Amino acid sequence: MPEYKYRIILTWSEPDNAWLAEVPELPGCMADGATPAEAIANAQVIIGEWIEIAREDGRPVPEPQHHDVPASA
Numbered sequence: 228m229p230e231y232k233y234r235i236i237l238t239w240s241e242p243d244n245a246w247l248a249e250v251p252e253l254p255g256c257m258a259d260g261a262t263p264a265e266a267i268a269n270a271q272v273i274i275g276e277w278i279e280i281a282r283e284d285g286r287p288v289p290e291p292q293h294h295d296v297p298a299s300a
Contacts, residue, residue, distance in 0.1 A: 231278075231291065233291045234250070234252060235249070235250055236250075236251060237266060237267070240259070243259060245259040245260060245261060246261070246262060246265070246266035247259050247266065248260070248270035250273075250277075252289050253289065255277075256270070256273055257273070258270040
């Protein structure tokens, strides 16, 4: 499975008792997991599915954007 380079935003969801991984560049693309690593791995799967369906439907697939990540203090 390829590793996509889209930005993933991780947040903890108390109601779901899970980590959520949102891919803002791909509308509606979100996954969850019991750990941050699991949520990211699940997001990689969903990104692939999102891209596959978009191509089947003839919709454009956005290129991953490059985001600067500040160094931790």
